[in-house]
Amino acid sequence: MPYTLVDSNVILDVLTQDRTWMEWSTSAMSRQADRGVLAINPIIYAEVSVRFTRIEDLEAALPHEHFRRMPLPWEAGFLAGKCFMQYRKRRGKKVSTLPDFYIGAHATVGGMTLLTRDANRYRTYFPRLRVIAPDA
Numbered sequence: 001m002p003y004t005l006v007d008s009n010v011i012l013d014v015l016t017q018d019r020t021w022m023e024w025s026t027s028a029m030s031r032q033a034d035r036g037v038l039a040i041n042p043i044i045y046a047e048v049s050v051r052f053t054r055i056e057d058l059e060a061a062l063p064h065e066h067f068r069r070m071p072l073p074w075e076a077g078f079l080a081g082k083c084f085m086q087y088r089k090r091r092g093k094k095v096s097t098l099p100d101f102y103i104g105a106h107a108t109v110g111g112m113t114l115l116t117r118d119a120n121r122y123r124t125y126f127p128r129l130r131v132i133a134p135d136a
Contacts, residue, residue, distance in 0.1 A: 002036035007116035008047035
């Protein structure tokens with residue numbers, strides 16, 4: 001069964017009822033859930049957690065029956081570091097941090113699709129990664 005790693009920006013669109021992106025993000029997550037398993041990793045979990053004061057509320061927002069928790073493979077750490085180094089050599093702005101590269105590397109190494117609104121960086125540094133984004 002195919003896995004889709006759901007980036008925090010898509011989850012937060014739904015949780016915050018973002019006026020611009022909620023409809024797209026809800027629809028995209030629903031389509032991917034119909035095709036397979038939605039997944040998150042500890043980095044995505046941490047990024048979403050900043051919106052909550054209690055872990056119980058976060059857990060309720062990310063129910064286990066809807067989001068499979070995936071561990072971070074060591075190979076993804078290596079790939080994330082190499083891609084981040086390329087980014088910095090290209091004079092990438094510090095705005096984009098290593099965790100974003102770790103998310104892309106995890107999806108790549110795990111053979112997953114990535115559902116995000118931030119497709120450009122992932123497509124540039126992870127060309128084999130299947131990305132689902134609003135511009136697709």
